[in-house]
Amino acid sequence: xxxxxxxxxxxxxxxxxxxxxxxxxxxxxxxxxxxxxxxxxxxxxxxxxxxxxxxxxxxxxxxxxxxxxxxxxxxxxxxxxxxxxxxxxxxxxxxxxxxxxxxxxxxxxxxxxxxxxxxxxxxxxxxxxxxxxxxxxxxxxxxxxxxxxxxxxxxxxxxxxxxxxxxxxxxxxxxxxxxxxxxxxxxxxxxxxxxxxxxxxxxxxxxxxxxxxxxxxxxxxxxxxxxxxxxxxxxxxxxxxxxxxxxxxxxxxxxxxxxxxxxxxxxxxxxxxxxxxxxxxxxxxxxxxxxxxxxxxxxxxxxxxxxxxxxxxxxxxxxxxxxxxxxxxxxxxxxxxxxxxxxxxxxxxxxxxxxxxxxxxxxxxxxxx
Amino acid sequence: xxxxxxxxxxxxxxxxxxxxxxxxxxxxxxxxxxxxxxxxxxxxxxxxxxxxxxxxxxxxxxxxxxxxxxxxxxxxxxxxxxxxxxxxxxxxxxxxxxxxxxxxxxxxxxxxxxxxxxxxxxxxxxxxxxxxxxxxxxxxxxxxxxxxxxxxxxxxxxxxxxxxxxxxxxxxxxxxxxxxxxxxxxxxxxxxxxxxxxxxxxxxxxxxxxxxxxxxxxxxxxxxxxxxxxxxxxxxxxxxxxxxxxxxxxxxxxxxxxxxxxxxxxxxxxxxxxxxxxxxxxxxxxxxxxxxxxxxxxxxxxxxxxxxxxxxxxxxxxxxxxxxxxxxxxxxxxxxxxxxxxxxxxxxxxxxxxxxxxxxxxxxxxxxx
Numbered sequence: 001x002x003x004x005x006x007x008x009x010x011x012x013x014x015x016x017x018x019x020x021x022x023x024x025x026x027x028x029x030x031x032x033x034x035x036x037x038x039x040x041x042x043x044x045x046x047x048x049x050x051x052x053x054x055x056x057x058x059x060x061x062x063x064x065x066x067x068x069x070x071x072x073x074x075x076x077x078x079x080x081x082x083x084x085x086x087x088x089x090x091x092x093x094x095x096x097x098x099x100x101x102x103x104x105x106x107x108x109x110x111x112x113x114x115x116x117x118x119x120x121x122x123x124x125x126x127x128x129x130x131x132x133x134x135x136x137x138x139x140x141x142x143x144x145x146x147x148x149x150x151x152x153x154x155x156x157x158x159x160x161x162x163x164x165x166x167x168x169x170x171x172x173x174x175x176x177x178x179x180x181x182x183x184x185x186x187x188x189x190x191x192x193x194x195x196x197x198x199x200x201x202x203x204x205x206x207x208x209x210x211x212x213x214x215x216x217x218x219x220x221x222x223x224x225x226x227x228x229x230x231x232x233x234x235x236x237x238x239x240x241x242x243x244x245x246x247x248x249x250x251x252x253x254x255x256x257x258x259x260x261x262x263x264x265x266x267x268x269x270x271x272x273x274x275x276x277x278x279x280x281x282x283x284x285x286x287x288x289x290x291x292x293x294x295x296x297x298x299x300x301x302x303x304x305x306x307x308x309x310x311x312x313x314x315x316x317x318x319x320x321x322x323x324x325x326x327x328x329x330x331x332x333x334x335x336x337x338x339x340x341x342x343x344x345x346x347x348x349x350x351x352x353x354x355x356x357x358x359x360x361x362x363x364x365x366x367x368x369x
Numbered sequence: 370x371x372x373x374x375x376x377x378x379x380x381x382x383x384x385x386x387x388x389x390x391x392x393x394x395x396x397x398x399x400x401x402x403x404x405x406x407x408x409x410x411x412x413x414x415x416x417x418x419x420x421x422x423x424x425x426x427x428x429x430x431x432x433x434x435x436x437x438x439x440x441x442x443x444x445x446x447x448x449x450x451x452x453x454x455x456x457x458x459x460x461x462x463x464x465x466x467x468x469x470x471x472x473x474x475x476x477x478x479x480x481x482x483x484x485x486x487x488x489x490x491x492x493x494x495x496x497x498x499x500x501x502x503x504x505x506x507x508x509x510x511x512x513x514x515x516x517x518x519x520x521x522x523x524x525x526x527x528x529x530x531x532x533x534x535x536x537x538x539x540x541x542x543x544x545x546x547x548x549x550x551x552x553x554x555x556x557x558x559x560x561x562x563x564x565x566x567x568x569x570x571x572x573x574x575x576x577x578x579x580x581x582x583x584x585x586x587x588x589x590x591x592x593x594x595x596x597x598x599x600x601x602x603x604x605x606x607x608x609x610x611x612x613x614x615x616x617x618x619x620x621x622x623x624x625x626x627x628x629x630x631x632x633x634x635x636x637x638x639x640x641x642x643x644x645x646x647x648x649x650x651x652x653x654x655x656x657x658x659x660x661x662x663x664x665x666x667x668x669x670x671x672x673x674x675x676x677x678x679x680x681x682x683x684x685x686x687x688x689x690x691x692x693x694x695x696x697x698x699x700x701x702x703x704x705x706x707x708x709x710x711x712x713x714x715x716x717x718x719x720x721x722x723x724x725x726x727x728x729x730x731x732x733x734x735x736x737x738x
Contacts, residue, residue, distance in 0.1 A: 010631040020389020033402030048417030
């Protein structure tokens, strides 16, 4: 019997216009999870509420026998156990991570993959040692152009058996704020976030932050592995497209009032309502957040607090004098590079980097009801 | 303007035969999450991997001003802050929790609600003080029949605005192993698991373990609140039905080999494969676990370990001499009360307590491939 691995993978496709969420998408949604939006209330996302996107299975790695290898075009390859990594200088950084596919399930037509609505985000306090120091210790050859990060997670995508692998250009990998993290929010990294060691690349979408990191390889040719070809902005499967890199600006608000269990529609009692949310961008600090109660037709400025960390989200607030009726709350972030959020959709075949504004329908009822 | 709260709730319904997962179901699936089945590997589910089903929003409760009220038909009502609760005798118990709706999305026709596949389970080490001691301190009136537990979570279901409320019969509430828990796996309760205080009722489905517990009220009449009417086994909306209480037996296995990202289909290399899993029941200890490689036509006994706690799951293993081909692995638990898992579906209108066997399609490829 011959088994064709391609027959095991579901083909890449876009859902037909009236098609409900498929069994493939549900299987992913039942495993992975977003951050419930009321969690925007916390500066640091409590453990277990941070979004999770796991391509294959969560590996169970024994930290006592774990080794990280640094090899390729280096002066002297390194092999380091966890104690050796922990004995290096320790840095802690607050970083907002977002899945490149956040918002995918709101696109029309809908690319079939993990069906995120708007909640694939989280902010954690990551502690570890700078990658730069270890690369310098290994000695970076002049011909190095890419740094390839290999995880211990193993699976198939589009018929190709693989360990999860992503590369950074050497110039990005040598940034001082790129970390090999072994702690999250002051505790050892949980299994689902890459224990015992993961990469953190502040400002980049989640696919770059390789989890269960086991090997770092410097290469003299641009790395063209599966995940480099998958995470690209393109309209059709055949065009080369543009790599997905940094996080586009986004603001999200805590849905006010209280929800219906099933529809998640929101109900607010009339009167002043404090609206709070967070905003972030991987390109530049957020410079402005605006709020709308008519779904984006008109906008008012929100009060924006300074972000507590260069790659963490910034808190913002706005007071709504709510009156009886039906509204669609929306918010929009603009960053210092001039990037902002579109009111319409920014479609791509993979559903990546689409930062359409959030829209939250709200019913205001009498405060005496 | 008059707003009808019923118009805000989605109506109770069953999906039509060909209907994909709806927007309502996706919104729930993006918030709530199951336990990725590879996590069955751990005796205690690591924080963040335990299943979560949250009816409304996660409340952010200030633990420094928190008070638990015990009132109703008692000798002397109590009001206790967290320090007072922590100063009572502390007990730790390993308890397996499962959502009553686990498996709902596999039913035909599919009841429309949180679309669980087979993964709405988790096992934690809960620490807190026995409820019994506090009830005795308050003094239980002779006429008390039910104990009503009220959470701080607030929302609408089927047009009815409510705090989440569930009752236990007095006889169950007075069991020595019912806990008011303030720690999970040795750490303070995380917000999404009910911080600062939740009820733990070993052996019962998740709906009984009221989170964000703020009030305990003894009543002289049977409590008939919304959640008591909702969590019932019935075939049509009009019949009274039977209350959902204890967890039906279930075995789950860690899907072997490695997955395809999208289809989650499993691939195994031929040769001996160690299959491991867990089994539990809320009615009696698990007495037998069987494994099948033909989807349930024939069965072989697995090696069952003794559960480490009376209401925790038990580990089991089985070695599969795998050969090239396509298989459907399945497993089935039987408990000491004689309850077992059906091969077909056990349908009810709410999709509750359906413990149909798990089926895991696996492709075996050459070990040299």
